[in-house]
Amino acid sequence: xxDANRTETQEQRIPTLxxxxxxxxxxxxxxxxxxxxxxIARTVRHFIVENVRTARRFLKRCDPTIDIDALTFATLxxxxxxxxxxxxxxxxxxxxxxxxxxxxxxxxxxxxGAEAVAVAQRRGYRVDPLVGPSSILLxxxxxxxxxxxxxxxxxxxxxxxxxxxxxxxxxxxIIREHQTQIFIETPYRNSKLIASLCQTLPREMMLCVAAxxxxxxxxxxxxxxxxWATNSxxxxxxPTIFLLYTDAPAR
Amino acid sequence: xxDANRTETQEQRIPTLxxxxxxxxxxxxxxxxxxxxxxIARTVRHFIVENVRTARRFLKRCDPTIDIDALTFATLxxxxxxxxxxxxxxxxxxxxxxxxxxxxxxxxxxxxGAEAVAVAQRRGYRVDPLVGPSSILLxxxxxxxxxxxxxxxxxxxxxxxxxxxxxxxxxxxIIREHQTQIFIETPYRNSKLIASLCQTLPREMMLCVAAxxxxxxxxxxxxxxxxWATNSxxxxxxPTIFLLYTDAPAR
Numbered sequence: 001x002x003d004a005n006r007t008e009t010q011e012q013r014i015p016t017l018x019x020x021x022x023x024x025x026x027x028x029x030x031x032x033x034x035x036x037x038x039x040i041a042r043t044v045r046h047f048i049v050e051n052v053r054t055a056r057r058f059l060k061r062c063d064p065t066i067d068i069d070a071l072t073f074a075t076l077x078x079x080x081x082x083x084x085x086x087x088x089x090x091x092x093x094x095x096x097x098x099x100x101x102x103x104x105x106x107x108x109x110x111x112x113g114a115e116a117v118a119v120a121q122r123r124g125y126r127v128d129p130l131v132g133p134s135s136i137l138l139x140x141x142x143x144x145x146x147x148x149x150x151x152x153x154x155x156x157x158x159x160x161x162x163x164x165x166x167x168x169x170x171x172x173x174i175i176r177e178h179q180t181q182i183f184i185e186t187p188y189r190n191s192k193l194i195a196s197l198c199q200t201l202p203r204e205m206m207l208c209v210a211a212x213x214x215x216x217x218x219x220x221x222x223x224x225x226x227x228w229a230t231n232s233x234x235x236x237x238x239p240t241i242f243l244l245y246t247d248a249p250a251r
Numbered sequence: 252x253x254d255a256n257r258t259e260t261q262e263q264r265i266p267t268l269x270x271x272x273x274x275x276x277x278x279x280x281x282x283x284x285x286x287x288x289x290x291i292a293r294t295v296r297h298f299i300v301e302n303v304r305t306a307r308r309f310l311k312r313c314d315p316t317i318d319i320d321a322l323t324f325a326t327l328x329x330x331x332x333x334x335x336x337x338x339x340x341x342x343x344x345x346x347x348x349x350x351x352x353x354x355x356x357x358x359x360x361x362x363x364g365a366e367a368v369a370v371a372q373r374r375g376y377r378v379d380p381l382v383g384p385s386s387i388l389l390x391x392x393x394x395x396x397x398x399x400x401x402x403x404x405x406x407x408x409x410x411x412x413x414x415x416x417x418x419x420x421x422x423x424x425i426i427r428e429h430q431t432q433i434f435i436e437t438p439y440r441n442s443k444l445i446a447s448l449c450q451t452l453p454r455e456m457m458l459c460v461a462a463x464x465x466x467x468x469x470x471x472x473x474x475x476x477x478x479w480a481t482n483s484x485x486x487x488x489x490p491t492i493f494l495l496y497t498d499a500p501a502r
Contacts, residue, residue: 019392032382036282109391109398118395118498121459121473129392131283131384131465140360141270141380144369147360151402151430179402208372214382222372247369 015092017120018044018099019113021106021132022058024239025215029062032214033132038062040099040130046072046091048116050102058101076100076112085115092125104239106134110154110184135241136182139210142220143180145245150180156193167200174205174246181244187237198229201244208243209233266343268371269295269350270364272357272383273309275490276466280313283465284383289313291350291381297323297342299367301353309352327351327363336366343376355490357385361405361435386492387433390461393471394431396496401431407444418451425456425497432495438488449480452495459494460484 018040023029030038041062049055052073059066074088092098100107100116106129107113120127136152151173157163170181185193197207203226210220211233219233222243269291274280281289292313300306303324310317325339343349351358351367357380358364371378387403402424408414421432436444448458454477461471462484470484473494 030285031287032285034281034283034285106388106392108393108395109388109401111398113392114395114398117393118473121395127393127395127471128469129389129464129471131382131389133382134385134388137357137360137385137388138380138382141357141364142359142368142378144359144365144372144378147362147365148405149403150360152400154399213380218379220378220380222369 013095014124014126015095016097016126016128017089017092017117018097019107019117019127019129020044020099020101021130021134022054022101022104023061024104024133024135024213025218027214027216029058033130037130037132042066044097044099045070046074046096046098048074048076048088048098048100048113050077050107050112051075054103055101076116078112080112080115082115086119088116089119089123089125092120092123106132109134110136110152133214135210135213135239138213139208139220139241139243140180140182142210143208143243143245144222145180145206145208145243146178147180149178150182152182154184156183156185160196163196164200167197170244171201171205174244183242185240185242187239190238190240191232193242194228194232197242197244198225201225202246203229205244205246208245210241210243211238213239213241264346265375265377266346267348267377267379268340268343268368269348270358270368270378270380271295271350271352272381272385273305273352273355274312275355275384275386275464276469278465278467280309284381288381288383293317295348295350296321297325297347297349299325299327299339299349299351299364301328301358301363302326305354306352327367329363331363331366333366337370339367340370340374340376343371343374357383360385361387361403384465386461386464386490389464390459390471390492390494391431391433393461394459394494394496395473396431396457396459396494397429398431400429401433403433405435407434407436411447414447415451418448421495422452422456425495434493436491436493438490441489441491442483444493445479445483448493448495449476452476453497454480456495456497459492459496461492461494462489464490464492 056068100113102111173179205225207228208222212218307319351364353362424430456476458479459473463469
């Protein structure tokens with residue numbers, strides 16, 4: 001191999017966009033993610049993050065010796081115009097690896113990041129998703145509901161009529177397709193949501209409430225709606241996942 | 252507190268059913284899961300597993316000093332009658348913690364285990380889902396597709412007419428609900444599946460093929476079906492996840 005060839009090969013190194021999960025709760029990163037993630041967090045110099053302050057704090061918790069001021073951060077959150085995203089990957093044009101970090105949990109799943117991944121895919125870069133905590137996946141595992149087919153819907157509609165229609169469609173998909181239905185709610189509306197589920201759906205429908213996943217007050221409780229109608233969890237400001245399913249035969 | 256009271260409190264300790272993910276590929280467990288999982292694998296004595304041989308091998312890789320012959324294993328796979336599952340949790344009646352391990356990845360998600368979790372939930376035991384590799388979640392993260400709403404359908408129907416109808420319904424949910432559609436195929440049918448997607452769906456539909464996730468030949472590639480129609484990946488016997496989405500406006 002000539003020197004010219006060797007240089008060309010180096011220039012053609014395909015950079016990697018890492019998807020680096022962050023902690024869901026205030027726990028040491030190493031308790032909820034593999035050591036490999038910490039090692040990658042140490043080596044990457046350019047980040048696309050949902051929130052610069054939390055990303056810097058997370059990286060410091062991964063390794064207190066990281067020189068945060070030597071790193072670059074581009075902000076990609078729900079307010080970022082799509083047109084600004086391609087330019088965020090400029091360091092990759094020079095062959096540098098980058099990483100996406102969201103506010104909590106896995107980037108691009110119920111969190112920003114997917115648009116940056118789409119740009120990386122279009123440009124033919126490697127995309128490497130790292131293992132980490134996903135409240136949706138952990139809640140599904142612990143619910144006891146059907147994990148052979150399931151759907152995540154994000155937030156339920158706020159409008160009462162539209163919300164009722166959405167819940168009725170979920171009920172149909174549970175019964176006809178045996179598809180577990182997963183959704184979230186703004187924390188301060190959690191109790192109101194449970195009340196509206198009890199009003200709208202049959203009492204034998206099963207509801208799993210998964211709160212503070214991986215945190216010190218983690219609770220994942222599956223009971224029929226008839227139980228939830230008269231019992232309550234204190235869920236004032238805790239991130240919570242809701243799952244619906246029924247074992248009742250299709251009607 | 253009297254001795255009698257103290258004994259009663261010990262008897263009332265609520266046991267935990269851990270959901271312990273295993274590796275997807277032939278890699279060291281610590282490279283794809285937190286150290287906490289290894290510590291729990293070391294302490295649990297009673298397991299519910301999809302395959303005893305693979306579970307024993309996985310535990311040995313977690314810690315070669317584990318005395319495998321001192322452990323108990325109950326088999327819960329797709330052939331296990333539902334009526335046999337409650338008795339598998341007998342050690343928990345004596346206050347012992349247990350763990351569920353599936354063949355690869357996260358128990359109870361596209362793998363057996365959910366029925367054992369449902370029994371634990373009904374009995375009021377703690378259920379603790381541990382962080383680990385899920386090929387579905389990792390593929391979704393790396394696809395660049397919508398992670399705000401998505402559905403996993405398991406295997407597509409084998410019958411050609413039913414398969415076409417299923418793909419058309421997926422297309423409707425992508426366009427109307429912007430819901431990413433995720434499914435799997437028996438490895439030896441992977442190439443045939445891609446051909447049938449190209450025949451059934453519009454050429455501008457995007458397909459992500461995610462093969463050998465976390466393994467040495469990991470490839471996660473998102474391209475339009477028009478590209479997949481004339482290009483192929485060699486995917487002879489590799490576990491693969493398929494994802495469909497489109498950025499084309501609703502019609």
